Amino acid sequence: MLLNSDIYQRIRLVSATVSKSVSAYDSFTFTLDPSHKLYAVIKPYKFFVKVTRPDQNKVLFEGRVLTYSDSMDTSGVIQKTAVCEGLEGFLHDSVQPWREFHDTTPKDFLQALINEHNKQVESFKQVRLGNVTVTNSTDNVYRFVDDTKDTYDNIQDKLVSRLGGELRVRNEAGNLYLDYMPKIGGTATQKIKLAKNLLSSSRNIDPTEVVTVLKPLGATQERQTNEENKTEVSSPRLTIASANGGNEYLRDEELIKEFGIRAKVQTWDDVNTADTLLQKGRAYLASQKAIKYEIQLTYVDLSYIKDGVAMFDCGDTVTVQNSLQGLEIDERIVSMSIDLLQVQNTTITLSNDPLSVNAYRNQSSQAYDAERDAFYNLIRDQKLSTADLEKALKSSNAQIKSLQQALQELENKFNGQTPQPQPAHIGKIIDISEWQGVIDWNSVVRDDVTLSIIRVQDGSSHQDLKYMENLQKCISAGGKYAVYAYFRGTSTSDAQQEARDFFERTQRVVANKQQPVFYAIDVESVEMGGNVSQMRAGIEAFMSQLNTLGVPDHKIVLYIANHLYSSFNLNTARAGAIWIPSYGQNDGSIVNSTKPTHPYDLWQYTSKGRVSGIIGNVDMNTEPSDKFKAYLN
Known part of the structure; x- marks a missing residue:
């Protein structure tokens, strides 16, 4: 059965997107309306989908419908959206018995898991081993199979998380093959170049794991108690102090200039001499690759407009050239989102192994040179001279004066006759989540609720x-x-990643529909590994990722715990609005509530409000600022 056609109206999708990642199996999300002949046929687990490009003889996706939802918008348009999982999802349909393996190669261990899977599932879900090349230094594993997990999760836990590598299930002539390789993908034959097929690019740098001061530690130095033949439970470890002039720390002054002091402890349990420990510490500090980065691109895939050009695939290494950002790189595609109906909206994310400090400096230098050259070129290409600008300014001032006079005449003519606009009524503002259970939304809207802020994750x-x-x-x-x-x-x-999940989960439901008036980030606990000083950097990264996805700063609201506001030290000037909770007696009334002690655009005054259509309590908010009211108009 055909799912989409450019010819037949009754076989046409509203939207269709394939998502790929080297660290997860593929997914396919599509939307259709009731005019589609398959609208009533789509069911979870029983409806199978295959997406192909016949001109490339290439399968873009193959799998089954996992979930679906149907909806009707305010104009009465009804649609159904289905989310499909790739063939790897079949491995979730079986479980494993507890077993112990030793003196077994990774390939044989994987084969044993697949044999058990094949015993339990239907014939079309049975899998054969394909290309399995991941191993370890001894080509030997010692493992216990977890009987509380399914086959896929056991493979991830016992092999992928420990040995690395990537998984793929492919269909060859009706047989399913599982590949397990260090990296899956090749080298792209086409390049992505500025002024040719590059539409946009963004580069994200994350140096939060860089170490500038290292404290190397070796083996534990056991010490005796006063009691004969008894060893203290806690003992110090070997340090480099005796081989490093009495100093237990190694410092990289160049890195400190770049990033400041960022100390870390690194332990070598098998090192028993200070000289060896010093050598290992210096080598670690000099060779660290701790700067994460990724590049996101939108582009035109030339395979759609030129014969003989192969399309990009997830896992491929591609050459990117963008002189305006100083990009001249070969990077691997680690994820991609293919819009099948609007191919120009396809995006890819590139990433590689973490950068060394020298590579980071080289990239920073190239980016600086590119930005400097672009600035000078802009000045050089400026066509208006100072005299031209002055002439244009005088002309503009004359026009402004004329318009001001005309406006004044109109105001004088209609003064007192034109009714003044009245401020728009603002009703209740609530925020809800799964804790409110099943909600009667028609009753909620009728109960003078102006805005509902809905939790996504x-x-x-x-x-x-x-x-x-x-x-x-x-x-x-x-x-x-x-x-x-x-x-x-x-x-x-x-x-x-949280920001991407937030945006994508929202758009999974509301794409091509009424959009949210803003995206709020709920910041009310110390995260970032418990380091409150890193909260600002974490929220900045979250907001920047939303920017990349098309959500500007003025559409981002920060919900900040009143008692942690100062310690978080967030960049509140960047956000569109600030939303702060402060309850007081928390009895559902405003009069017995205590206002926040920091500037706010919306005040959450209770968690015990009441609204028709919601059984039980609900968070209520009040005193929206003029800035916040702009969201409501």
Whole structure:
């Protein structure tokens, strides 16, 4: 059965996107309306999808429908959105018995897991081993199979997380093959170049794991107690002090100039002499590759417009040339989002192994040179001389004066006759999550609720159980809404991933529909590995990632715990608005509530409010500033 056609109206999708990543299996999300002949046929687990490019003889996706949702917007348009998982999802359909393996190669261990999988599932889900080249130094593993996990999770836990490598299930002539290789992908035959097929690019640098001061530690130095033959439970470790002039620390002064003091302890349990420990510490400090980075691109894939050009694939290494950013690199595609109906909206993310300090400095220097050259070129190409600018300014001033006179005449003529605009009514402002259970959204909207702020996630790991239903039903009821995500980032790169998940989960529901009036970041606990001084960097990274996805700063609201406001030290000037909770007696009333002690644009005054359509308590907010009211108009 055909899912999409450019010819037949009844076989046409509203949207279709394939998402690929080297660290996860593929997914495919598509939307269709009731006019589609397959609208009523799509069911989870029983509906299988294959996406191909016949001109390239290439399969872009193959798998099954995992979930679907249907919705109706305020104009009465009904649509259904389905999310599909790749063939690797079949490995979730079997479980493993507890077993112990030793003197076994990684390939044989994987084969044993697959044999057990094949015993339990239907024939079309059975898998054969394909290219398996991941191993370790001894080509030998000692493992216990976890009988509380399914086959896929055992493979991830017992092999991928420990030995590295990447997985792929492919269909060859009706047979499924599982590949497990260090890296899957080749070298792209086309390049991405400025003024040719590059549309936009952004580069994200994360140096938060750089070490500038190192304390090397060796083996434990056991010490005896006063009691005969008894050893202290806690003993110090070997340090480099005796071989380093009495100093236990190694400092890289050049790195300190670059990043400041960032100390770390590194332990070598097998080192028993200070001289050897000193050598290892120096080597570690000199060779560290701790600067993470990624590059995101939108581009025109030339394979769609030129014969004989192969399309990009996830895992391929591609050459990128952008002189305006100083980019002349060969990088690997680690993820991509392919818009099948609007191919110009396709995006890819490039990344490589972490940068060494020297590589980081080289990239920074190239970027600086490129920005400097672009600035000088801009000045050189400026066509208006100073005299031309002065002439244009005088002409503009004359026009402004004329318009001011005309405006004054109109004001004099209609003074007292034109009714003054009245401020728009602002009703209740609530924020909700899965904790409010099933909500009657029609009743909520009728109860004078002007804005509902709906939680989408609590970190990347927890998707709010009701967010999809709440978004769809709020829109269908004609309600105005915003979305928020609880911040759980452990590093700047993790914060960026949370932002991507936040945006993508939201758009999974509301793409091509009424958009949220803002995206809020809920910052009310110390995250970033418990380091409060890193919270500002984490939130900055989260906001910058939202910017990259198309959400400007003025559409980002920061919800900040009142008691942690100062210690977080967030860049509040960057956000569109600041939202602060402060309860007081928390009895549902404003009169018995205590205002925040910091500047705010919206005050959450209680968690015990009441609204029709919601059983139980709900957070209530009041005193929106003029800046916040702009979201409501």
